Amino acid sequence: MKIDFSKLYLIPRESIANAFFYASMLLAFFGSMNVWFLLPVATFFPIMSFILGLSAFIISRPLDKQIFCSSDALFPTIAFIILLFYQAVVNDNNVNTYIKALFNSAVLYIFLKYDKQRLGKFSDILAKTLGGILLVSYPIFLLYLIGFPLPYSDLDFNDGFYYFSNYYFFLIDERSLFSIIPRFQSIFLEPTYLGSTTALLLMTQRGKWKRWYNVSMLFGLFISFSLAGYAYIFAITFLNLWTNREKIVKKVVIAFTVIVLGIAGAFFYNGGDNLVHDLILLRLEMNDGEMEGNNRVTKSFDNEYDGYVQTTDIILGRDYDYSSFGDSGYKVYIYDYGLVGTLLLFTFYFFLFRRFSDARALTSACIILLLIWGVDAFVLWFGRMIPLYITAIKEKETTTEYEHTDRLHSLPA
Numbered sequence: 001m002k003i004d005f006s007k008l009y010l011i012p013r014e015s016i017a018n019a020f021f022y023a024s025m026l027l028a029f030f031g032s033m034n035v036w037f038l039l040p041v042a043t044f045f046p047i048m049s050f051i052l053g054l055s056a057f058i059i060s061r062p063l064d065k066q067i068f069c070s071s072d073a074l075f076p077t078i079a080f081i082i083l084l085f086y087q088a089v090v091n092d093n094n095v096n097t098y099i100k101a102l103f104n105s106a107v108l109y110i111f112l113k114y115d116k117q118r119l120g121k122f123s124d125i126l127a128k129t130l131g132g133i134l135l136v137s138y139p140i141f142l143l144y145l146i147g148f149p150l151p152y153s154d155l156d157f158n159d160g161f162y163y164f165s166n167y168y169f170f171l172i173d174e175r176s177l178f179s180i181i182p183r184f185q186s187i188f189l190e191p192t193y194l195g196s197t198t199a200l201l202l203m204t205q206r207g208k209w210k211r212w213y214n215v216s217m218l219f220g221l222f223i224s225f226s227l228a229g230y231a232y233i234f235a236i237t238f239l240n241l242w243t244n245r246e247k248i249v250k251k252v253v254i255a256f257t258v259i260v261l262g263i264a265g266a267f268f269y270n271g272g273d274n275l276v277h278d279l280i281l282l283r284l285e286m287n288d289g290e291m292e293g294n295n296r297v298t299k300s301f302d303n304e305y306d307g308y309v310q311t312t313d314i315i316l317g318r319d320y321d322y323s324s325f326g327d328s329g330y331k332v333y334i335y336d337y338g339l340v341g342t343l344l345l346f347t348f349y350f351f352l353f354r355r356f357s358d359a360r361a362l363t364s365a366c367i368i369l370l371l372i373w374g375v376d377a378f379v380l381w382f383g384r385m386i387p388l389y390i391t392a393i394k395e396k397e398t399t400t401e402y403e404h405t406d407r408l409h410s411l412p413a
Contacts, residue, residue, distance in 0.1 A: 011294050014063055015221035020056035021067070021114060022125055024049045025386065028107050029126060032381035033197055035187040036164070039157055043096070046103035053110035066115075072355045074113035079348040083380075086344055090317045090337055111386065112352075116393055123204040130201060131213025134220040137169040137186050144170075146182060162189055184223040195221050195229015196372070199236055200387035203368065206240035208395075217314060226365040227377050235371060239364040243394070305331050317341050331376035345379070351388060358396040 031038045031045030038045060044283035045315040060067050093099075095209040114122075144150055144167060170186050198217040205214050221229050283297040307315060317338030334342055349369060358360040365388050373379050379388075 014067065017056045017063070017067060018118075020052050020059060022106065022122060023380075024052035024056060025111055025122065026126070026129060027052065028111075028381070028382040029386055033193055033383035034153060034189050035110070036157075036158075036166060036185065036189070039155075042099070044278075046100055046107055047108045049104045050110070053107055057110060057113070067114050067118065068110070070113050070284040071077055071104045072116075073109050075354075076112060076348065077105055078353040079110040079344070079351045080108055083341070083344040083348050086341060087337055090341065090363070091319050108385070112389075113381075119390050120394070123201070126386070127201045127205055128219065130198065131216035135212075136184055136214045137184075138216075138219070140167065141184060142167045144172075153369060155172040157189065183225045184220065186220060192226040192228045192376070195224045195226025196232055196376070198224075199229050199232035199384055200384065201367070202233065203236045203240065203364070204387050204390045205396075206244060222339035232368065236364075236368065239367060243358065243360040243364050245360075251379070269276070301331070301335075308335055314338055315340060319403065326375040328378065330374045330377055333373065345373075349379075352385070353392045356392055358394055361394040361396075362392045365389075 012045050027038070027045055028049040031049065033044065034042060041048065057068055081101060084099065084104065087093075088097040088101060106167060120270055140150065150167055152165045152167045155164040155171065157164075163174045165174070170184065171189070172182055173185070173321075183191040187195070188194045197219040202209065202214060202217060205211075207354070211219065218233075221233055308318060312335070315338050317334075317336050317340070319336065333345075337345075349366075353365065368391075369379060369388055372384060378384060
């Protein structure tokens with residue numbers, strides 16, 4: 001019998017194109033979130049992502065059935081590049097900012113040209129990638145907690161603004177070195193980045209939270225003790241149920257009961273000396289009408305902002321010193337880019353979300369968009385845009401999870 005060994009190494013062109021696309025968007029996703037191993041290429045990752053995406057586009061051209069076939073890419077990309085150029089002009093950035101804006105826009109265009117029906121599989125790949133990284137991180141983090149000597153290196157980013165002990169599968173912020181149990185942040189610069197990223201990916205995984213990679217992300221979100229992450233996942237949980245058209249009254253009562261019991265337990269366990277009480281509940285206390293955990297900006301910035309809204313600068317925005325004022329929240333965005341920049345931001349998302357199949361999925365994405373913008377304002381990172389877009393264009397659930405999965409897999413290649 002003659003064996004055709006060529007079949008062992010011949011890979012379908014579509015599979016190669018998809019692999020390049022996945023690599024491109026994984027790089028854009030994690031690069032925009034500043035995971036530690038991509039910090040050396042933080043300035044260049046849009047160029048690298050574009051090259052990979054362009055390769056996927058070129059490789060796929062001879063295919064009978066195109067994988068870059070969406071007609072919804074042009075207007076959102078135009079709106080995106082106008083917004084990025086406006087931001088660069090307002091902040092008086094150098095030419096490198098404009099070059100980066102062009103490549104980011106090109107990456108977005110490639111992402112939006114990709115077949116919408118295939119984006120569900122890509123969201124699974126994103127979730128499996130992060131869930132898998134976290135799954136490896138947990139036992140190593142446990143070894144760290146029990147005092148096992150592990151190899152590490154020092155990591156300095158942004159001229160000392162961030163300084164870590166880098167254990168490669170997780171970072172320990174120097175401000176947490178003397179904590180008995182530091183907050184878990186995995187490969188991200190801050191625990192809140194881990195919390196928000198896992199929550200947004202879980203939003204794209206509605207109906208599939210029992211799978212190993214989603215359970216892994218849920219656990220990572222929980223031990224990040226990120227107040228923002230908890231707020232996102234709380235909203236996302238019920239929005240996903242509502243989008244799936246499930247009866248949620250009973251589940252709301254159960255969730256409320258669990259939360260109340262958890263809060264009570266945190267207050268009484270060990271006399272209130274525990275992580276949930278110290279890192280979450282104390283930050284929810286009100287002091288002079290302000291929540292203790294509402295530390296997205298400094299008090300000096302609040303005073304500056306109150307004066308700013310009374311001036312004509314509010315139209316176009318005013319550049320400011322991040323090191324003095326803080327760096328997140330809707331006030332920072334309005335201060336930095338003004339009413340025009342805010343209008344351009346929501347115009348971009350209007351064009352991004354204008355084609356949708358399920359009004360509930362779209363509404364869910366818009367609610368989370370507003371929540372993220374209000375809390376940290378960073379809604380132009382690919383780590384935020386990609387999950388929000390995949391959520392907004394989700395089809396209405398008319399089948400069971402497994403029937404839906406089978407239907408997607410049965411689409412012609």
